[in-house]
Amino acid sequence: MNITIAVFFGGNSTEHEISVISAVQAMGYLDHQKYNILPVYMTKDGLFYTHPDMERIESFRDIPALTSRSRRVFFVKEPDRVVMASWPFKRFGKNEVTPVDLAFPIVHGTNVEDGTLQGYLATLGLPIVGPGVLPSAIGMDKVMMKSVLKDAGIPVLDCLEATWKDWEDPEGLLARIAERFGYPVIVKPVNLGSSIGITKAGDERELREALELAFTFSGRVLVEHAIEKLKEINCAVLGDYEDAQPSECEEPLPSDDAAILSFEDKYMSGGSKGGAKGGTKSGWSGSKGGAGGSKGMASLQRKIPADITPEMRDRIRETAVKAFHALAGFGVARIDFMIDEEDGSLYFNEINTIPGSLSFYLWEPLGIPYPELLDRLVDLARKHALEMQKTTTAFDTNILATAKIGGTKTR
Numbered sequence: 001m002n003i004t005i006a007v008f009f010g011g012n013s014t015e016h017e018i019s020v021i022s023a024v025q026a027m028g029y030l031d032h033q034k035y036n037i038l039p040v041y042m043t044k045d046g047l048f049y050t051h052p053d054m055e056r057i058e059s060f061r062d063i064p065a066l067t068s069r070s071r072r073v074f075f076v077k078e079p080d081r082v083v084m085a086s087w088p089f090k091r092f093g094k095n096e097v098t099p100v101d102l103a104f105p106i107v108h109g110t111n112v113e114d115g116t117l118q119g120y121l122a123t124l125g126l127p128i129v130g131p132g133v134l135p136s137a138i139g140m141d142k143v144m145m146k147s148v149l150k151d152a153g154i155p156v157l158d159c160l161e162a163t164w165k166d167w168e169d170p171e172g173l174l175a176r177i178a179e180r181f182g183y184p185v186i187v188k189p190v191n192l193g194s195s196i197g198i199t200k201a202g203d204e205r206e207l208r209e210a211l212e213l214a215f216t217f218s219g220r221v222l223v224e225h226a227i228e229k230l231k232e233i234n235c236a237v238l239g240d241y242e243d244a245q246p247s248e249c250e251e252p253l254p255s256d257d258a259a260i261l262s263f264e265d266k267y268m269s270g271g272s273k274g275g276a277k278g279g280t281k282s283g284w285s286g287s288k289g290g291a292g293g294s295k296g297m298a299s300l301q302r303k304i305p306a307d308i309t310p311e312m313r314d315r316i317r318e319t320a321v322k323a324f325h326a327l328a329g330f331g332v333a334r335i336d337f338m339i340d341e342e343d344g345s346l347y348f349n350e351i352n353t354i355p356g357s358l359s360f361y362l363w364e365p366l367g368i369p370y371p372e373l374l375d376r377l378v379d380l381a382r383k384h385a386l387e388m389q390k391t392t393t394a395f396d397t398n399i400l401a402t403a404k405i406g407g408t409k410t411r
Helices: 016-029 057-068 116-124 133-140 142-151 170-181 204-217 263-267 310-326 356-362 370-389
Strands: 003-010 035-042 048-050 071-078 081-086 097-100 102-105 159-163 185-189 199-201 220-225 230-239 244-252 331-340 345-352
Touching: 003 016, 003 097, 003 370, 016 035, 016 057, 016 356, 016 370, 102 116, 102 370, 116 133, 133 142, 133 345, 142 159, 142 220, 142 310, 142 345, 159 170, 170 204, 170 220, 185 204, 199 204, 204 220, 230 310, 230 356, 230 370, 244 310, 244 356, 310 331, 310 345, 331 356, 331 370, 356 370
Parallel strands: 003 035, 003 102
Antiparallel strands: 035 048, 048 071, 071 081, 081 097, 159 220, 185 199, 185 220, 230 244, 230 331, 331 345
16 A cells, blocks of 8 residues: 655745745655655645645746645544545535645745644654654754754854844944954854855944844844855765764855855756766756756755865765764755865854755765655654654543642632
């Protein structure tokens, strides 16, 4: 019997559209002989819709038209299963319900990748393909993530966290940052991805503008020293707490000698420049899932394998696995590193717990095609679900039958 997988994507996130691209890619490569695929598109206002056309990227060119012909759904936990049901639920007559075996969130950004969606699915008791609540929450919070990694002995740049309250005294905040780091600095929203709201500031005026931008996206902002001679290297990790393996390393290439990769670099650089250099395929042909030229992270200009020494490659891959375990990683994650070419220092930058395009292009050079990567992710989720069945999470007591609460007004 085929496994029924509900693929969740979209949501109230600044990376909504990138999630759609990543999900359509994955649905195109999931083996339809093994799996029954249920696309579950989450609108920006939190409604769930499903329709077979959602497996084709062209359908999302007119989202209002797509949702108008789609079925609005919600999820119900029954005694022995979880079902997807049509909304509104009929009090009389037959309701259309579909049993679901696994949830596969392919989502990016705040409100979806940060543990919010994972918590909802866990409450339903629906096994999840990919990370659960804890790694999702820690991975999205850059300050908390640095704290955990420091404790694990993984090198990260020192940082200063500022809040909206701090921004009520901008002159004081600017002075604190300049005294601690000098210039240049990098300013980031604490809980966003895809380089949204991230700016390099070389003086006080640029820092003020960078903080204003970052605070429009988050009530918490991170500031850290900017590495002048920066080389960025990414490495994905696949596995769980028992076993994890690193992918090939890549070097993403920013456009126009930019200091940091922009949102446009990552997702809008175009297919003509998206092929990996060094003879490794990284682009996505679009032949699966009908996604045309939309390649998500696969369209980024990059070198695969990265232009680094064998010793640095080994160091990055070993550190990636160590960080993955320290952050309770599960499924596939992409870990981004920074090399300071002035002195060769290596720093962990961030983890993407559900990376764009699921980082499939980093596994192909190691002989793991995209369909196999997806199979491995599903197998990990099923393994975890079986482990959870052996875990006691609640037990019966008679406390409420005999409970008395003194001094409390009751009705």
